[in-house]
Amino acid sequence: MTMHQNDQFTLAEMKTGQTGTVVRVLGGHGLIRRLDGLGIRPGKKVTKLSSTLFRGPVILRADNTQVAVGFGMARKIIVELDKHLPRAS
Amino acid sequence: MTRILLVGNPNVGKSALFSRLTGTHIIASNYPGTTVGFTKGYLKLGEERAEVIDVPGSYTLEPSSKAEEVAVEMLKEGDVVINVVDATNLERNLNLTLQLLERQTPIILALNMWDDTRHRGINIDVAKLEKILGVPVVPTVGVTGQGIRELVRRLPEAKLPENVRTYSNSDERWARVGDIVSQVQSLSHRHHRWYENLADASSHRIGGIVIALLVLFVTFWFVRFVGEGVINYVADPLFEGLWTPLLVKLSLALGPESFWHSVLIGKLIGGEIVYSQSFGLLSTGLYIPLGAVLPYIISFYLALGIMEDVGYLPRLAVLMDTIMHRLGLHGYAVIPTILGFGCNVPGIMATRILESRKQRFIAATLISIGVPCAALQAMIIGVVGRQGIGYVAMVYGSLFISWIIIGLILNRTVEGFNPELLVEIPPYRLPPWRVIGEKLWLRVSGFIREALPIVLGTVLVVNILYTLGVFNAIADIAAPILTGLWGLPKETIAALVVGFLRKDAAMGILASLGLTAKQLVISSTVLAMFFPCVATFVIMARELGVRDLFKAIGIMLAAVLIMGSLQNLVL
Numbered sequence: 001m002t003m004h005q006n007d008q009f010t011l012a013e014m015k016t017g018q019t020g021t022v023v024r025v026l027g028g029h030g031l032i033r034r035l036d037g038l039g040i041r042p043g044k045k046v047t048k049l050s051s052t053l054f055r056g057p058v059i060l061r062a063d064n065t066q067v068a069v070g071f072g073m074a075r076k077i078i079v080e081l082d083k084h085l086p087r088a089s
Numbered sequence: 090m091t092r093i094l095l096v097g098n099p100n101v102g103k104s105a106l107f108s109r110l111t112g113t114h115i116i117a118s119n120y121p122g123t124t125v126g127f128t129k130g131y132l133k134l135g136e137e138r139a140e141v142i143d144v145p146g147s148y149t150l151e152p153s154s155k156a157e158e159v160a161v162e163m164l165k166e167g168d169v170v171i172n173v174v175d176a177t178n179l180e181r182n183l184n185l186t187l188q189l190l191e192r193q194t195p196i197i198l199a200l201n202m203w204d205d206t207r208h209r210g211i212n213i214d215v216a217k218l219e220k221i222l223g224v225p226v227v228p229t230v231g232v233t234g235q236g237i238r239e240l241v242r243r244l245p246e247a248k249l250p251e252n253v254r255t256y257s258n259s260d261e262r263w264a265r266v267g268d269i270v271s272q273v274q275s276l277s278h279r280h281h282r283w284y285e286n287l288a289d290a291s292s293h294r295i296g297g298i299v300i301a302l303l304v305l306f307v308t309f310w311f312v313r314f315v316g317e318g319v320i321n322y323v324a325d326p327l328f329e330g331l332w333t334p335l336l337v338k339l340s341l342a343l344g345p346e347s348f349w350h351s352v353l354i355g356k357l358i359g360g361e362i363v364y365s366q367s368f369g370l371l372s373t374g375l376y377i378p379l380g381a382v383l384p385y386i387i388s389f390y391l392a393l394g395i396m397e398d399v400g401y402l403p404r405l406a407v408l409m410d411t412i413m414h415r416l417g418l419h420g421y422a423v424i425p426t427i428l429g430f431g432c433n434v435p436g437i438m439a440t441r442i443l444e445s446r447k448q449r450f451i452a453a454t455l456i457s458i459g460v461p462c463a464a465l466q467a468m469i470i471g472v473v474g475r476q477g478i479g480y481v482a483m484v485y486g487s488l489f490i491s492w493i494i495i496g497l498i499l500n501r502t503v504e505g506f507n508p509e510l511l512v513e514i515p516p517y518r519l520p521p522w523r524v525i526g527e528k529l530w531l532r533v534s535g536f537i538r539e540a541l542p543i544v545l546g547t548v549l550v551v552n553i554l555y556t557l558g559v560f561n562a563i564a565d566i567a568a569p570i571l572t573g574l575w576g577l578p579k580e581t582i583a584a585l586v587v588g589f590l591r592k593d594a595a596m597g598i599l600a601s602l603g604l605t606a607k608q609l610v611i612s613s614t615v616l617a618m619f620f621p622c623v624a625t626f627v628i629m630a631r632e633l634g635v636r637d638l639f640k641a642i643g644i645m646l647a648a649v650l651i652m653g654s655l656q657n658l659v660l
Binding site: 033035038041049052055056068071 | 148149151153177178180181184209259260263289292293294297403406407408410411419420508509510511512513514515516
């Protein structure tokens with residue numbers, strides 16, 4: 001895993017159990033809008049709950065909502081990790 | 090009549106609340122011109138009877154799927170909106186609330202799942218929320234009925250807030266939502282409950298697969314146990330004890346050689362009426378839908394209803410996602426597929442939840458070819474199962490292999506894109522038995538209403554065609570394929586033709602032909618994959634358009650020719 005600026009990782013790169021704040025969604029208008037409806041938008045705190053084998057969907061939690069996103073989408077969601085929690089290496 | 094709309098996010102307990110509000114008389118229907126379904130019921134409001142509509146769940150009023158489009162469309166036709174809000178997810182839900190408030194319909198808020206907030210350490214100041222929003226807010230628990238009376242009592246107070254704010258973009262609205270939440274909600278420490286640990290396990294990368302296999306095994310066992318139980322302890326005793334004596338009297342009165350005897354009772358096997366073989370209107374015609382199939386319809390839809398309302402299906406969608414991508418679909422396509430195991434018609438309708446045309450075409454084609462409906466499955470288990478459960482497994486195995494191979498090929502050949510999965514995973518909930526019961530009743534009564542007349546009509550037509558010798562004529566034309574490729578006696582053509590009307594009735598014909606176990610496996614596989622029944626045919630034409638329907642049929646014909654021949658060679 002490569003080190004990014006300011007501890008920013010894609011949701012796909014994050015480790016299970018890590019928490020951070022969404023800074024950007026790189027997708028098109030449609031993806032941004034659908035994630036927005038689910039409450040996942042820049043500024044939102046999210047926790048990665050699990051991933052699936054063979055680049056399957058990633059499950060994340062925002063407040064009390066759990067959402068599964070495809071691996072490709074997970075690579076478009078940029079998250080800045082919380083500083084006080086164990087970092088990805 | 091006042092029209093009340095129940096509007097809210099998916100998975101907020103809207104159906105449970107709906108069921109509490111409306112009581113018994115519920116109608117399931119489609120929104121005009123679409124295949125998006127909704128349920129409608131009635132509520133007594135003082136002297137007046139008001140119509141209550143359960144609008145499909147939606148996250149925003151900017152639709153991104155057909156179902157959400159319909160939700161927005163229906164909003165225009167309501168007099169009052171009950172906005173159902175998940176109290177444990179206030180922020181996300183209020184986003185929709187603010188969008189609703191910008192519209193011109195009076196609103197009352199049902200703060201649902203109120204009982205859950207305490208476990209989760211969420212405290213909401215209801216009075217303050219009411220003051221800020223400017224509309225009535227009532228805490229409710231749809232599953233137990235708590236707060237429903239209060240909701241109905243305050244329904245006339247539903248209103249538009251005095252100064253409606255509009256937001257120029259989503260960020261502004263979210264900012265306002267955050268502002269409201271920080272004013273009315275406070276969080277305290279909470280304990281993890283035992284089933285939340287289970288919820289985490291079923292999303293785990295390995296644990297999830299183990300749990301999924303366990304769930305599927307238990308489901309199949311349950312469906313068979315309940316289905317066979319109803320057949321052995323209810324349906325068969327009723328037919329044998331009450332109906333057979335009447336038919337025997339009728340048989341004697343008509344005389345075994347008469348025309349009406351052959352139409353109504355059918356042929357006697359060793360001097361007796363045999364429900365699986367006589368093939369008369371009142372014997373086999375009634376026994377197939379009510380005696381053999383209905384018990385499995387009940388058990389299948391009971392199991393499906395529990396899985397739906399407990400919240401397992403989205404987790405299954407996540408687990409299946411990687412495999413489904415190979416077939417040109419994504420995990421969410423397991424939902425129409427599972428529905429297809431009940432009846433292909435709602436299964437194919439549900440392909441509407443998929444985003445791209447490619448996905449919808451592949452999903453619908455795969456359902457129509459590789460997914461046998463509950464009526465057909467009940468007959469396969471009944472008829473082929475008599476030869477041994479291994480033969481039933483061969484039929485299912487062949488269908489599964491066809492499903493996979495056709496999917497793999499279509500993924501590479503059909504143009505278009507295959508978007509990714511994006512789905513909310515709702516928390517596990519204890520099954521709301523009332524909702525499950527009502528849904529079961531809707532589905533079972535729908536089956537009786539639609540299937541019974543068609544099966545009876547089919548049996549009647551088949552008997553007339555037999556008498557006229559029509560099947561013999563077709564049988565001679567089809568003989569090269571039937572006998573040459575598939576090793577079946579040419580009489581089986583009657584079953585394949587009838588399969589176009591009702592596949593369960595067609596299995597009834599196969600049962601009466603005295604086929605060998607191998608022939609039964611081949612003929613029931615062919616029957617399952619071959620032309621879908623007429624109802625499925627119509628819905629495919631409507632969903633896919635005529636061009637794609639013909640493409641699907643071409644694929645179907647090629648697949649059935651190959652699979653039937655392979656089985657004949659290998660078995």
